[in-house]
Amino acid sequence: MSIVDVRTPDPKRFIPGATGDWEVIIGMEVHAQVLSNSKLFSGASTEFGNAPNANVSLVDAAMPGMLPVINEECVKQAVRTGLGLKATINKRSIFDRKNYFYPDLPQGYQISQFKDPIVGEGKIIISIGPDRQGQFEDVEIGIERLHLEQDAGKSMHDQHPSMSYVDLNRSGVALMEIVSKPDMRSSDEAKAYMTKLRSIVRYLGTCDGNMDEGSMRADVNVSVRRPGEAFGTRCEIKNVNSIRFIGQAIEYEARRQIGILEDGGVIDQETRLFDPNKGETRSMRSKEDAHDYRYFPDPDLLPLEFDDAFVEALKADLPELPDDKKERFVRDLGLSVYDASVLVSEKSIADYFEAVAEGRDGKIAANWVINDLLGALNKAGKAIEETPVSPAQLGGIIDLIKAETISGKIAKDLFEIIWNEGGDPAEIVESRGMKQVTDTGAIEKAVDEIIAANPDQVAKVQAKPSLAGWFVGQVMKATGGKANPQAVQALVKAKLGIEE
Amino acid sequence: MTDLTSLTIAEARAKLAAKEITAVELTDAYIGAIDAANEAINAYVAVTPDRAREMAKASDARIAAGKAGALEGIPLGIKDLFGTEGVHTQACSHILDGFAPRYESTVTQNLWNDGAVMLGKLNMDEFAMGSSNETSYYGAVKNPWRAKGSNMDLVPGGSSGGSAAAVAAHLCAGATATDTGGSIRQPAAFTGTVGIKPTYGRCSRWGVVAFASSLDQAGPIARDVRDAAILLKSMASVDTKDTTSVDLPVPDYEASIGKSIKGMKIGIPREYRVDGMPEEIEALWKQGIAWLKEAGAEIVDITLPHTKYALPAYYIVAPAEASSNLARYDGVRYGLRVDGKDIVEMYEKTRAAGFGQEVKRRIMIGTYVLSAGYYDAYYLRAQKVRTLIKRDFELAFHAGVDAILTPATPSSAFGIADEDLASDPVKMYLNDIFTVTVNMAGLPGIAVPGGLDHKGLPLGLQLIGKPFEEETLFKTAHVIEQAAGRFTPTKWW
Numbered sequence: 001m002s003i004v005d006v007r008t009p010d011p012k013r014f015i016p017g018a019t020g021d022w023e024v025i026i027g028m029e030v031h032a033q034v035l036s037n038s039k040l041f042s043g044a045s046t047e048f049g050n051a052p053n054a055n056v057s058l059v060d061a062a063m064p065g066m067l068p069v070i071n072e073e074c075v076k077q078a079v080r081t082g083l084g085l086k087a088t089i090n091k092r093s094i095f096d097r098k099n100y101f102y103p104d105l106p107q108g109y110q111i112s113q114f115k116d117p118i119v120g121e122g123k124i125i126i127s128i129g130p131d132r133q134g135q136f137e138d139v140e141i142g143i144e145r146l147h148l149e150q151d152a153g154k155s156m157h158d159q160h161p162s163m164s165y166v167d168l169n170r171s172g173v174a175l176m177e178i179v180s181k182p183d184m185r186s187s188d189e190a191k192a193y194m195t196k197l198r199s200i201v202r203y204l205g206t207c208d209g210n211m212d213e214g215s216m217r218a219d220v221n222v223s224v225r226r227p228g229e230a231f232g233t234r235c236e237i238k239n240v241n242s243i244r245f246i247g248q249a250i251e252y253e254a255r256r257q258i259g260i261l262e263d264g265g266v267i268d269q270e271t272r273l274f275d276p277n278k279g280e281t282r283s284m285r286s287k288e289d290a291h292d293y294r295y296f297p298d299p300d301l302l303p304l305e306f307d308d309a310f311v312e313a314l315k316a317d318l319p320e321l322p323d324d325k326k327e328r329f330v331r332d333l334g335l336s337v338y339d340a341s342v343l344v345s346e347k348s349i350a351d352y353f354e355a356v357a358e359g360r361d362g363k364i365a366a367n368w369v370i371n372d373l374l375g376a377l378n379k380a381g382k383a384i385e386e387t388p389v390s391p392a393q394l395g396g397i398i399d400l401i402k403a404e405t406i407s408g409k410i411a412k413d414l415f416e417i418i419w420n421e422g423g424d425p426a427e428i429v430e431s432r433g434m435k436q437v438t439d440t441g442a443i444e445k446a447v448d449e450i451i452a453a454n455p456d457q458v459a460k461v462q463a464k465p466s467l468a469g470w471f472v473g474q475v476m477k478a479t480g481g482k483a484n485p486q487a488v489q490a491l492v493k494a495k496l497g498i499e500e
Numbered sequence: 501m502t503d504l505t506s507l508t509i510a511e512a513r514a515k516l517a518a519k520e521i522t523a524v525e526l527t528d529a530y531i532g533a534i535d536a537a538n539e540a541i542n543a544y545v546a547v548t549p550d551r552a553r554e555m556a557k558a559s560d561a562r563i564a565a566g567k568a569g570a571l572e573g574i575p576l577g578i579k580d581l582f583g584t585e586g587v588h589t590q591a592c593s594h595i596l597d598g599f600a601p602r603y604e605s606t607v608t609q610n611l612w613n614d615g616a617v618m619l620g621k622l623n624m625d626e627f628a629m630g631s632s633n634e635t636s637y638y639g640a641v642k643n644p645w646r647a648k649g650s651n652m653d654l655v656p657g658g659s660s661g662g663s664a665a666a667v668a669a670h671l672c673a674g675a676t677a678t679d680t681g682g683s684i685r686q687p688a689a690f691t692g693t694v695g696i697k698p699t700y701g702r703c704s705r706w707g708v709v710a711f712a713s714s715l716d717q718a719g720p721i722a723r724d725v726r727d728a729a730i731l732l733k734s735m736a737s738v739d740t741k742d743t744t745s746v747d748l749p750v751p752d753y754e755a756s757i758g759k760s761i762k763g764m765k766i767g768i769p770r771e772y773r774v775d776g777m778p779e780e781i782e783a784l785w786k787q788g789i790a791w792l793k794e795a796g797a798e799i800v801d802i803t804l805p806h807t808k809y810a811l812p813a814y815y816i817v818a819p820a821e822a823s824s825n826l827a828r829y830d831g832v833r834y835g836l837r838v839d840g841k842d843i844v845e846m847y848e849k850t851r852a853a854g855f856g857q858e859v860k861r862r863i864m865i866g867t868y869v870l871s872a873g874y875y876d877a878y879y880l881r882a883q884k885v886r887t888l889i890k891r892d893f894e895l896a897f898h899a900g901v902d903a904i905l906t907p908a909t910p911s912s913a914f915g916i917a918d919e920d921l922a923s924d925p926v927k928m929y930l931n932d933i934f935t936v937t938v939n940m941a942g943l944p945g946i947a948v949p950g951g952l953d954h955k956g957l958p959l960g961l962q963l964i965g966k967p968f969e970e971e972t973l974f975k976t977a978h979v980i981e982q983a984a985g986r987f988t989p990t991k992w993w
């Protein structure tokens with residue numbers, strides 16, 4: 001693999017050191033667990049959370065004479081992901097054995113793809129921002145390759161005073177290793193890359209993207225250099241399992257390397273671990289201790305081959321991806337780029353929004369989803385999957401506003417009631433008397449009373465008509481917010497003799 | 501009453517069908533023979549008399565009900581490499597101590613589905629690595645053949661030495677075997693039996709302990725060509741559990757026995773005339789040529805120019821795959837475990853104690869040739885050689901050759917604990933010189949007895965065929981068998 005620097009050094013991203021500016025270079029290898037019912041080479045279940053060693057077939061336990069048989073669904077998932085990354089799909093790829101000893105690796109080798117991966121070069125567009133001017137900057141990050149491989153089992157060292165326990169449930173589960181090019185130049189870019197990659201696989205349904213369950217984890221390669229100079233020596237930070245930690249690990253590691261270089265030292269190529277408690281990386285093994293994996297083509301498996309029709313069929317069924325969705329939201333629904341970006345950031349949010357926007361005004365739906373729903377979720381620390389307000393309920397609220405049954409202000413109250421108590425929006429409005437008062441007689445009475453009680457204000461308004469709002473506010477207050485604000489406004493102006 | 505153990509499978513099949521004998525009688529005769537002989541021959545490492553009688557009883561019931569399978573009531577020995585449910589499956593290695601799988605290999609299941617009876621598990625070189633059956637953890641197998649006027653114990657060949665010896669000594673009607681570099685054909689040649697390694701992919705490897713996955717192939721060892729054809733028909737199948745098995749219908753191999761070879765083109769490769777080859781082997785080869793000519797075949801000289809590279813390339817590819825295949829024997833899940841202070845020491849002690857010297861040697865060679873910096877020079881090069889060897893054969897077949905005749909081995913059986921061979925593993929490896937090319941090319945090859953040498957020991961001829969044209973080999977081997985006769989050792993045990 002030849003490493004090409006495709007980026008122009010950008011001072012915005014430089015890290016100031018004691019002796020001048022530095023630039024950080026980041027590349028990532030992301031392991032994404034393939035969504036499939038059974039493992040890559042065996043029929044055992046992939047269900048998460050089962051009792052230890054419940055999901056283990058004879059193949060997974062590497063009993064003598066057992067042979068791997070490729071799971072076609074996992075191949076399809078890898079191809080779908082490749083298509084989502086706008087990557088070259090290799091119609092012929094080869095499974096290799098990566099040999100090493102570990103108790104949670106029953107075969108003594110991991111079946112992976114080394115020289116001939118199923119997916120070749122592709123790209124991901126990440127969006128950095130918004131900056132102070134509210135602008136986003138799109139950056140293209142190159143994908144080097146994607147290959148399929150087996151996950152290992154799990155060793156548990158804390159279950160017995162002198163022994164380790166092994167759980168093979170995960171042994172043989174399919175992983176996609178997605179390798180980026182060293183195209184990232186800041187921890188923000190790295191975080192945006194991981195976020196976007198997770199979003200893409202979730203849209204595709206090829207990985208659940210749940211980093212806390214280990215479904216996605218990243219090995220982060222970090223090096224630093226003087227802007228414009230050749231790449232420096234890199235360190236690989238293994239198995240970082242949250243987007244926040246990716247950022248922290250890079251920040252720490254870049255600083256560490258800059259410190260060493262500024263003190264006249266050299267960086268040792270090594271594998272490091274990120275300690276989230278201390279927020280630092282520490283050495284795991286040096287290059288000299290690196291394994292010799294003795295890769296060679298797995299003789300139990302023929303080369304993996306499929307034709308154009310196989311790829312085309314998958315392409316035809318591909319769901320809309322975040323970039324396309326964003327473009328459509330802006331183009332067809334008239335949303336701002338910012339709003340569209342927020343809404344497509346997670347497939348679950350986009351799905352929610354589309355359910356609300358269906359048959360309604362897109363912009364209004366976007367405002368409600370972004371400002372009210374996401375705001376409330378954020379405040380409550382909940383994910384969209386846990387929302388107490390369903391798209392149908394939020395849609396109902398919007399419909400009531402549109403029908404002028406309730407005012408915007410009442411709608412906020414209604415939202416809060418549904419958030420806390422649930423229920424049908426129309427029924428709640430009905431039963432709790434939240435309907436907007438459009439009866440001109442009742443409103444007129446209220447307006448008359450306010451005008452009569454506030455002669456000083458009347459005088460002020462007549463001098464400065466823009467103060468009419470004060471009367472509107474008073475009327476709304478007097479009617480418990482149920483008066484139709486347009487009607488109130490019109491009446492106030494008419495009664496005070498202010499020109500429209 | 502004739503000795504039931506002297507019946508071929510075809511003969512026993514006829515008597516069973518005619519209800520002249522019962523499967524239980526036949527099985528009992530073999531169990532008696534094993535009891536009497538196994539201490540001397542050491543062909544079986546596990547005998548399963550209870551299961552055998554039970555299976556035989558079920559066979560008799562099926563015969564009575566008119567539901568006999570193709571191998572109904574035929575007692576077979578099974579090489580210890582085949583997974584047999586609940587029964588000793590240890591590849592004759594210390595490291596698999598006590599291992600009996602919960603599964604049945606596809607090949608043996610096919611045999612049981614056809615009504616065959618299992619007598620027990622047969623001795624072999626440890627993990628099928630060896631050409632003399634001396635690397636077995638369970639000790640050497642003695643060849644039922646002895647040189648004229650000699651009491652010296654000879655090897656039966658390997659790795660399927662137990663299979664060949666059991667068949668030759670009438671301790672089973674037929675046996676399963678496997679062949680990675682000659683492990684069916686060389687022992688067959690050493691014991692006057694018939695052994696066929698079918699085309700790679702013809703028999704499923706599922707449930708068979710792996711040695712070198714791209715070369716391993718199961719096949720039968722039998723008393724004669726017809727029996728070998730009968731057995732292979734039952735063993736072979738396509739298997740979704742082995743993606744290297746091939747989805748082609750299994751022909752009725754027996755139907756090819758007795759068919760004419762008139763007009764067939766038999767290739768004689770000049771490269772198989774190796775230096776220092778005994779006169780007798782040369783003579784045997786000429787005799788084979790003469791027989792086939794008499795039967796109407798056309799003899800043509802051919803060239804397989806990359807033959808000389810086959811053995812060295814084989815001893816890179818096979819150990820490389822083995823070094824990886826044998827990594828699973830780590831003391832963690834099954835078989836032998838020797839405790840250590842930590843996991844690494846446990847691995848080291850277990851593997852040091854569990855593997856024999858030859859297995860360790862091949863793991864070392866395999867690990868070396870796959871190492872960073874050596875991979876291209878050894879493994880990759882060996883794979884290129886393999887492609888060239890395969891092409892040599894393709895060119896010969898493309899030029900109209902139907903089968904190739906060669907000697908099966910460069911000598912007859914040698915002595916157990918031969919000092920000359922023990923001192924130099926490469927000399928032992930040279931036993932495979934005529935057979936490895938066939939594995940490297942994935943072709944079918946059959947060894948058929950051609951005669952006895954001056955010591956009175958059997959010598960074999962080998963026929964090599966086109967992919968999945970085992971029928972050609974059976975009919976041609978049968979011609980040789982008709983001319984050469986069959987060979988049975990004089991009982992000394």
